[in-house]
Amino acid sequence: MAANTVRVAFLGPLASFSHQAALETFGPTATLLPQPSFPDALSSVQSNTTDYAILPFENSTNGAVVQAFDLLADREGKYPDITVCGEHYLTVHQCLLVKKGYIYEKGAYHKYTPIKKLYTHPQAWGQCETFLTAHFKGIERQDSSSTSKAAETVAKEEDGYTSAAIASKFAAELHGLDVLDEDIEDKEGNTTRFLVVGNRRGEAGGRMEEVRVGRSGGDSTTTTPTTPTAGIIGESGEQGSIHDQQQQQPQKPKQPKQKTLISFMVEHGVPGALANALTTFQRHGMNLTSINSRPSGVQPWQYIFFIECERDPGLHGGEVIEEVMRDLRGVTEACRYLGSWRDQLG
Amino acid sequence: MAANTVRVAFLGPLASFSHQAALETFGPTATLLPQPSFPDALSSVQSNTTDYAILPFENSTNGAVVQAFDLLADREGKYPDITVCGEHYLTVHQCLLVKKGYIYEKGAYHKYTPIKKLYTHPQAWGQCETFLTAHFKGIERQDSSSTSKAAETVAKEEDGYTSAAIASKFAAELHGLDVLDEDIEDKEGNTTRFLVVGNRRGEAGGRMEEVRVGRSGGDSTTTTPTTPTAGIIGESGEQGSIHDQQQQQPQKPKQPKQKTLISFMVEHGVPGALANALTTFQRHGMNLTSINSRPSGVQPWQYIFFIECERDPGLHGGEVIEEVMRDLRGVTEACRYLGSWRDQLG
Missing domain, CATH: 3.40.190.10 (Periplasmic binding protein-like II)
Incomplete structure (x- = not known):
């Protein structure tokens, strides 16, 4: 392919x-x-x-x-x-977008003066509250089904240049809008x-x-680089070499960490069942990085757990995931290996 | 008091x-x-x-x-x-509610025939889809801000008996509506x-x-019964006696289980930190019953974990929570005891 x-x-x-x-x-x-x-x-x-x-x-x-x-x-x-x-x-950045050709005379009025109506997704109002309070107090707000839709609406408006959208720079490019302000979100x-x-x-x-x-x-x-994850065979030895060559490290390259996602259920109401499952990771030296749970769908108050764990190829071979899975199957129900990939943060 | x-x-x-x-x-x-x-x-x-x-x-x-x-x-x-x-x-049950005085002639038409419009909260449409498809296909649906509000709307309608609300029996009582059908939700x-x-x-x-x-x-x-939870002192010995007397068990009463909720964060990016925290519960014989996590709000990809655990008063004294908290404080950050209470399921 x-x-x-x-x-x-x-x-x-x-x-x-x-x-x-x-x-x-x-x-x-x-x-x-x-x-x-x-x-x-x-x-x-x-x-x-x-x-x-x-x-x-x-x-x-x-x-x-x-x-x-x-x-x-x-x-x-x-x-x-x-x-x-x-x-x-x-990284999610919001921008204030206007139709191409939007103009304002410097000195004559402020650059926001022509804007009488704003469009965006309801969630984005909350993300840009400080900016909106400072510059658009009392201006009409119209909810859109997405920020991209808001941009599209402004692009299609025939009524001069009186509206603006809050959306990404990417949406501006796609819908042919101008970016009047960038990064208007409250939180960095x-x-x-x-x-x-x-x-x-x-x-x-x-x-x-x-x-x-x-x-x-x-x-x-x-x-x-290719991330080998077929089956549950993780480690190749060569893995990460492309990345490391790019960084041009003269020493023995530090291999990137591998993340793995596994889901399982534990027997309902059995004391210690969840702890037994979790200590499996610890016993094999895998670092737990996150735990989430959702209703199992089998019976009320039983959960399906999602465990994300991290493997340092400098410390653990690729076989460790197979070993973890084998042990987990002994102490959990419906245990599923959901894949491994290269950590993009670490 | x-x-x-x-x-x-x-x-x-x-x-x-x-x-x-x-x-x-x-x-x-x-x-x-x-x-x-x-x-x-x-x-x-x-x-x-x-x-x-x-x-x-x-x-x-x-x-x-x-x-x-x-x-x-x-x-x-x-x-x-x-x-x-x-x-x-x-237990969440939905009902079909109509204005008091709603009548239909048996034989003349079906009991749902007069209803031309339905009101409820958007989530409730999804919960009653099977019922709605069977009996109200094509009938106008109006979203309400809550199921209770839907009931209120129907109660206040002056336009005869042409509308119905999907809401609880409790809402029917409060707003003076009649229950035309009970338990119309898809899932039990x-x-x-x-x-x-x-x-x-x-x-x-x-x-x-x-x-x-x-x-x-x-x-x-x-x-x-009173559930002693002040500070983190849990066990009184007498606890649960009122409940057990009510059940009139002739033998030594089985004491109800106690649940405890604790939150903490672990140091960001430190391998094994989360596992160390979780094994604390196991070491003290506490059964982990659920784990949830939310963003810490301190830095991205750091989490605050919520651990619910269960104590069997027949096996553990009340001091075990104090011991768990003491040990947790050594291996976590911002560890907080959020309370203990009697398990209403166990």
Whole structure:
């Protein structure tokens, strides 16, 4: 499969943050396919209609995206072959966008004076409250179904230049708007982590291909190395070498950390069952980095746990994941290996 | 403080599920005070304006109520004295409600024929989809801000008997509507667990008083025993005796289990830190029953963990919680004891 034919499913509409994450991860040569819902995105990977799906997994401010966890819980067994094979961190920035040609005479009036109406998604109002209070007190606000839709609405307005949208720079590019102000959000560093999901039985074998990545807004391109995750065989020894050569470290290269996601249930009401499962990771020297739980769907107050753990290839061989899985199967129910990938933060 | 003066804050409007939970927990003699938001409810307890707040904590189908966890995370230190001192399980049933006097001629037409418009909260449409598809296909649906509001709207309609609301039986009683159908929800057993929150420094000392409880829909009254939770001293030896006498067990009474909620953060990026914290519970023989996490609010990708654990008074003395807390403080950051209460399921 050539890199330029990679098909990537993301939650639409066009110019959504998922779209932006897909573009940043897979670059401009990939075929990016908007989907009407998260289940549609995952189904397309399961059926090999697409090669990858990109799913928002957690936000640094708002926490876990429960829809993503519920999909990965796969309570009806709809996605037996999907596997997580990558991650991408997207910093969420909001901008004030106006129609191309928007002008204001300096000195005559303030640059915001012509704007009589604002459009955005309800969540974005809250993210930009300080900016809006300072500059747009009392100005009419119109809710949109997405920030991208807000940008589209402003782009299509025929009534002069009296409206503005709050949306991403990416949405401005797509809808042909001008950016009047950048980074108008209250909090810095609002970041969403996306997971890349592939198909173990697909052409790429649930690995991420070496794809050229063009960062939006930048002109540099980097190469993302292959992350071997087929089956549960993790370590190759050579892994991470591309990355390390790029960093041009003269010494023995430090190998990037590997993250792994595993889900399981424990027998309902059995004392110590959850602790037994969790100590399995510790016994094998795996660092637990996050724990989430969702209702099991089997019986009330039973949970499916999602454990993310980290492996340092300098300390542990790739076989450690197999060992953890073998031990976990002895003390949990419905234990599932959901994939391994290279840590993009560490 | 006499039982009939207990003031309980709940999330309004009147006839909400929180209202119903408050009534079932504290009985008809308590003063139940609707609040515009969850923070208002908790603030009223912190300031001793009310004695207790009742908060939805998790739902058997939808999982954790993140707003409740974010409140208990108390990132700005607004609620230093609040403590969880009880829980209540409320089974969520939806009914089809019509104005009093709604009639239909048997044989002439079906009992649903006069209904041309339905009102309810958006979430309730989804809960009753099977019923709605069977009987109300194509009938106009109007969203309401709450199921209680939907009931109120139907009660106030002057236009004959052409509308119906989907809401609880409790809302029917409060708004004077007739119940045309009961339990129209798709899934059986949809249950919400509420937490009762008190003030450690308030009159009741963060314990639940012995309050008379009138179960809605039933005529029996039971007495809820005092749950000692002040400070972190849990075990009294006599605990649970009222309950057990009621059950008239001739043998040595089995003491009810005690649940405890504790929150903490672990040092960011330190391998093994989370596992060390979790094994503390195991070392002291406490059973972990649930784990949840929310963003710490301190730095991205650091979490505050909420651990619920269970103590069997037949196996562990009350001092075990103090020991767990002492050990946890050595291996975690910002560790907080959030209270203990009697398990209402076990």
